[in-house]
Amino acid sequence: MSYPADRKYTKEHEWIQVNGNSATVGITDHAQESLGDIVFVEVPKVGAELAAGKTFGTVESVKAVSDLFAPASGTVTDVNAELATAPEKVNKDPHGAWMVKLSLKNLGELDSLLSAADYEKFVAEEAGH
Amino acid sequence: MSSVETTPAVRKTALNAVHRQMGAKMVEFNGWDMPVEYPASLGGGIIAEHMAVRSGAGIFDVSHMGDIRLAGRQALAAVQHISMNDASRLAIGQAQYSALLYPAGTFVDDVIVHRLAPDEYLLVINAGTREKDFNWVRDNTRQFDCAVENLSDVFTQIAIQGPKAVNLLQKLTDADLNTVKFYWVTRGTVCGLSNILMGRTGYTAEDGFEIYIPADEEIGARVWKEVLAAGKEFGVVPCGLGARNTLRLEGKLPLYGHEISDTINVWEAGLDRFCKMEKPEFIGRAALEKAKATGVKRTLVGLEMTVRGIARDGYKVLDAASRQIGYVTSGSTAPFLKKNIALAYVPIEFAAVGTRVKVDIRGQGAGAVVVPTPFYSRKRTT
Numbered sequence: 117m118s119y120p121a122d123r124k125y126t127k128e129h130e131w132i133q134v135n136g137n138s139a140t141v142g143i144t145d146h147a148q149e150s151l152g153d154i155v156f157v158e159v160p161k162v163g164a165e166l167a168a169g170k171t172f173g174t175v176e177s178v179k180a181v182s183d184l185f186a187p188a189s190g191t192v193t194d195v196n197a198e199l200a201t202a203p204e205k206v207n208k209d210p211h212g213a214w215m216v217k218l219s220l221k222n223l224g225e226l227d228s229l230l231s232a233a234d235y236e237k238f239v240a241e242e243a244g245h
Numbered sequence: 246m247s248s249v250e251t252t253p254a255v256r257k258t259a260l261n262a263v264h265r266q267m268g269a270k271m272v273e274f275n276g277w278d279m280p281v282e283y284p285a286s287l288g289g290g291i292i293a294e295h296m297a298v299r300s301g302a303g304i305f306d307v308s309h310m311g312d313i314r315l316a317g318r319q320a321l322a323a324v325q326h327i328s329m330n331d332a333s334r335l336a337i338g339q340a341q342y343s344a345l346l347y348p349a350g351t352f353v354d355d356v357i358v359h360r361l362a363p364d365e366y367l368l369v370i371n372a373g374t375r376e377k378d379f380n381w382v383r384d385n386t387r388q389f390d391c392a393v394e395n396l397s398d399v400f401t402q403i404a405i406q407g408p409k410a411v412n413l414l415q416k417l418t419d420a421d422l423n424t425v426k427f428y429w430v431t432r433g434t435v436c437g438l439s440n441i442l443m444g445r446t447g448y449t450a451e452d453g454f455e456i457y458i459p460a461d462e463e464i465g466a467r468v469w470k471e472v473l474a475a476g477k478e479f480g481v482v483p484c485g486l487g488a489r490n491t492l493r494l495e496g497k498l499p500l501y502g503h504e505i506s507d508t509i510n511v512w513e514a515g516l517d518r519f520c521k522m523e524k525p526e527f528i529g530r531a532a533l534e535k536a537k538a539t540g541v542k543r544t545l546v547g548l549e550m551t552v553r554g555i556a557r558d559g560y561k562v563l564d565a566a567s568r569q570i571g572y573v574t575s576g577s578t579a580p581f582l583k584k585n586i587a588l589a590y591v592p593i594e595f596a597a598v599g600t601r602v603k604v605d606i607r608g609q610g611a612g613a614v615v616v617p618t619p620f621y622s623r624k625r626t627t
Contacts, residue, residue: 152290152291152487153293155578156553156578176555178291178487178491178580179291179487179490179577181557207290
């Protein structure tokens with residue numbers, strides 16, 4: 117799968133799609149692929165404050181549990197309720213099955229994130245080790 | 246003189262190239278490079294593989310398992326001395342679940358003992374304990390007139406598991422599998438290979454067979470592909486260690502280093518029915534007799550989560566006041582049962598079915614209840 121160029125990526129394998137001051141966050145195809153069958157997604161409630169680089173939730177697959185890291189600071193404005201009953205959507209459509217929407221605090225934080233091309237390179241390098 | 250620390254090379258089974266060609270996700274398991282799951286395009290993924298074994302058939306490369314042959318005039322006496330079950334009850338062609346114990350009554354490993362001929366036994370042992378087990382068996386059987394041979398690298402072992410496994414394998418062999426009962430073995434031609442050992446055994450809590458073919462890359466690849474082709478009509482799926490673990494967990498089959506280890510004894514593990522105290526002597530017997538008289542303090546129980554969350558291996562089990570009372574040995578979501586389950590050691594006063602406990606899931610005390618085990622058992626027809 118190729119990584120959509122309409123968003124940015126973290127080295128912890130989240131994506132963030134920005135639209136003005138708001139943003140949508142999910143995990144990458146590489147992340148779902150490494151986790152395997154996802155059975156549980158836990159994210160904070162609407163109104164929660166996220167800090168860039170800090171954990172804000174967890175994704176559990178059959179074999180592992182993995183933290184979610186906030187790509188940017190902001191307030192949660194919406195959560196994808198569908199994932200509570202159908203977490204496998206993350207496996208099927210990782211770049212569509214978003215987890216939270218944020219109202220961003222500091223757009224400057226986005227500058228340090230990876231482009232799609234850089235993220236793809238990063239993943240390939242990680243696999244090489 | 247100086248000694249250099251070297252990391253032992255990761256070992257590969259004869260089917261390694263096949264797994265990689267099929268796009269399996271590979272992991273290191275007990276020093277072996279093994280498939281954890283196959284791609285969804287082949288019907289894989291841990292949940293799909295698990296369900297295939299419960300409903301149709303799945304095949305596993307289990308060549309990392311070890312094999313020890315004991316043969317000679319005193320082979321039975323040797324097996325009786327080093328294992329806790331009663332091998333004198335085995336007819337030729339029969340197998341039994343057993344364990345090798347330390348003098349303390351704790352586990353060297355759990356094993357399947359097969360009686361292949363009047364004075365010939367085959368022990369199938371775990372991958373992570375191959376060398377330890379072989380040395381243990383050799384060192385503790387020196388007084389017997391019995392040859393001990395490590396056949397671990399001789400076989401490619403393929404497990405064909407599931408309610409349709411018998412139908413699948415029957416298409417590939419001349420042996421009449423319907424006459425082979427659960428925990429019995431037979432020999433026959435399989436995929437053109439003569440005199441192949443087939444045991445109606447497995448580690449999935451399902452019916453199935455384990456076949457022992459020569460450890461050769463070409464032969465292994467050919468048989469693997471022929472099994473998959475023959476199994477198409479039964480929905481066969483190649484399965485990795487991920488599904489193997491969830492399948493055995495639903496069936497409460499112990500895993501070395503988790504439910505059994507060198508610090509856990511037979512009574513604690515609840516394996517009493519495989520330990521024959523009426524045998525006058527075996528390694529570990531004296532300590533077990535003493536342990537029984539003293540009383541068992543902790544025991545293995547099944548837990549089902551009553552709230553969202555998965556109890557993982559090593560998580561703490563807490564009482565109502567959030568004090569640690571035990572720990573989880575294995576935990577996962579159970580794909581067939583669609584529940585989150587775990588096995589855990591707890592003090593016996595917390596072992597009654599219905600007892601409410603908590604599991605420390607990353608700092609949160611998540612509710613769980615003691616449930617009957619095994620979590621899953623198939624309808625037995627064999």
